[in-house]
Amino acid sequence: MAVGKSVTRKDAAAKVTGRARYTDDLPMPGMRWACYVRSPIAHGRVVRIDTTAARRLAGVEAVFTFEDVPDRPFATAGHPYALNPDHADVADRRLLTGHVRYQGDEVAVVVARDRLTAEAAAARVAVDYEELPVVVTAEAALAEGAPALHPGGNRVNTLRFEAGGKVDEVLERADAVVESRYRTPIVQHCHLENHIAYAYMDDMAHIVVVTSTQIPHIVRRIVAEALELPLSRVKVIKPYIGGGFGNKQDVILEPMVAFLTLQLGGVPVKIDLSREECFTSTRTRHATVMRGRAAAGRDGSLAALDVEIFSNTGAYASHGHAIMGASCTKSCNLYPRTAVRFAATTHYANVPAAGAMRAYGSPQVIFGIECLVEEAARAVGMDPVAFRIRNVARRGDVNPLDGHELLTCGLVECLEEGRRRIDWDARRRACRNQDGDVRRGLGVACFSYGTGTYPSCVEIAGARLILNQDGTVHLQVGATEIGQGADTAFSQMVSETLGLDCDDVHVVSSQDTDVSPFDTGAYASRQTYMVAPAVRQAAEALKGKILAHAALMTGQAAANLDLRGGRIVFAGTPEEALLSLSDLALDAYYHKQRGAQLTAEASCKTMTNPASFGCTFVDLEVDIPLCRVTIREIFNVHDSGVIINPLMAEGQVHGGLAMAIGWALYEEMLIDEQNGRIYNGNLLDYKMPTFMDIPDLGCAFVQTREPTGGYGNKSLGEPPIITPAPAIRNAVWDATGVKVDEIPMTPKVLYRYFSGAGLL
């Protein structure tokens, strides 16, 4: 039984020894380099572009400007194709543009024989701009008379819904109503491997794109759409990838490299973005401003949550139109007995385009909600943990928005476990009446999340198993390993169902859309759950074929046989081997009269999407004069159903906590509100925390068994990032008595709040 065991990651040794091959490790004779010419201003139109000097440079092979590319807008968001045109993604991109909408927008591209030449040539493309007024904030972008970034105006969409009661009426008669405004910053994913892709043609018709992506099958479709080619003429290969966190759930370089190879007779052309380009010209997390109200009763009930939120999607929509919808609706499982109302507006602005990033808007929405809930608890004089336990979801609750019953929910147990583990009551008592320079505080916050995108999008996954001649199996999936450990989890599932050791299950880690089963890729914390049915079906089918062949070989009835530990046994006496799987495999392949290559393939759609839950507890110190927060202890407790691989699960939690601490205390892309200039688009000035800044991280799991999933599991990839920030903010409040309603809580921000509160 492999599920539930901390088996070693499939790719661990290959990655730490440097054997794993990433896109840049796959050279190709004759590779050309392409380099973008980027706008130095945040909003304007190109009035003149002169490529003469660039073309004259030795080694330059081509220069294309916005006038040379197809005038056909396409959408880049990494979603499955929508049959319903109303649900299609926003098509607002061209390969290059003459209307630049952020500092770094792409007006031309240079192809040269090497990188230095390409960069030097790009710098020689002379561009004159007519500057247009710049809008950076929600207020400016949505003001009357604001310059429109796109033909339809700056409002991408507004989502409104109310569920679980009439919020106005509840607010009217509530014992206590609290209200606040919250602000969250633009941050960047900062995955280790920058965006990189190359393309070439190996015959007269087909384009091969090799790219660092989370979503190879979707990339294939979008490249075909952007270039107006039949989908089958594009093939996408995904090698090992160095992290994505949602930034590679988008199509960024692939249509351009495909266009360039097509233009240049099939020669290989590569774009390898610098870190600085990744900051400005890939995707970011949406900045938000929220105005929220909460109503609470003296009985400890959270009666209503009323949320108005503005989400800044930047220069292009990317995922923007979908993120608020996903995050607002997913939050409805958290307090299902509370009346909720959401009004969420997504808007354009002259800042880098925001897209998918770990937990897809939920950190922003939950930050506001969990700050409000903290305030509501205090308004009615209740302990913040007790108030949450009183109000959070329990098994059997019904989601007020979609009417689905929560078949599993361990959130109360998570909160109780956290309270016990941090010794909440005693430590909190010790934090009363502090007056020194350094003060200590405790904080908590909780979340709900989904396990995929259904019913918003199709959920489809495919798996193929092949019995090798030596009795091992190869597993091919369309789902992608992007560092999260998916391949290993899938191998555990095969092992569990097929009765083979994990070491005998090889997972083909690279996807090739010509060969790999169809799957939409790594996002929405979907893969372990959505791929499980396909893996299970394929494993069961292969097992059936193996046992049928064993019956042929042994003359026994297949129904009496089983596969255990790589051996064919009688189901009733599994300790005794009838036949080894390797002997069976040789027979199946090479016996002249019976058998065949034994394979099994399954492609499954899933129409369920269970909620996962969890919380963060934190104990920290604030040095008030130095405006500094030091975390003494922090951990998450998760209900993610059955934990497939405890060690990898812990790694996910640690990674999410660390990223969240960056979001809460350190990271922000600083952009001038007047001219859209990006001040800190590099890893020195953008203060992503280092190993020295991250405290010891803890985690615990409350394991429920989700009945709708293949192996009882629910989402875990994204959720760990959701609650640390509000928990830290609530702890800072606990320590200092100052409510900080914005993140990141950098020293500069804390100085402003502490000065305002008279602490300095």
Next chain:
Amino acid sequence: MFAIDYYQQAESVAQAVALLAAEPGARLVAGGTDVLIRLREGRGDYARLVDINGLEELRGIGLADDGTLRIGALSTFRQVMASDDVRRLVPVVAEAVGTAGGPQLRNVATVGGNICNGAVSADSVGALLVHDAQLEIQGPEGRRRTPLQGFHTGPGRVALARDEVLVALHIRPRDYRGFGAAYYKYAMREAMDIATIGCTAAVRLEGEAIGELRLVFTVAAPTPVRCAHAEAAAAGRPLTAETLDAVAAAVAADVQPRTSWRARQDFRLHIIRTLAARVTRRAAERAGGKF
């Protein structure tokens, strides 16, 4: 790949001086932690390089007969941190360079480069200034000595002619004996960062009082600054909270913090005042004092 147009490896300091004199626009490259970054940014004014990494005469840390500590300009931060002489006589220098960048940077970045690049934020400079380090410089006319105090002339600028090479730093016994010292790098993260404010203090006690305070701030003015007003406020004063308050109050007259996108002036001044008191206290405690 870097677009380097000219590259010579010097075989002696004299040859380095001659190469710099002969090749207009040429610069020294030592650890390369500034030069290669500029080259990566496409800066053409860093494309002509005279490499001094092979020059043993610029290396080495040791004591002269009179007890003067010599630190070769090409000493890496790592070598400074590991030097027994530095740790015993001027531990704040090791403490300070230990805050620069990360381990990879400290393995190659040199003390000489940290001074000669004129950075207002240089981590080594405060510690060297409180110990009144003397610079040994070689030029076409031979060698000269000059105090580090006054060497910085503006942001990114120092009083070094373009055909001169910093050979070594010297710290005299009178500038380290009896001092306790401390450095606090106020940065936005604990590694891989440049100081928002750097504060170095050295205190020599006289009985129960502060005999002498030497206080230096970096990133608080266009050059690293010794804080005469704050130092005067401490001289001869007892080890009390009032003395520290007086230091914090006086230091505003010594610094000129500015508002930039990185931080506002009022915030910087608040941190400067807070650090002036805290770091002075730590230095006094390291000198054996008790508050």
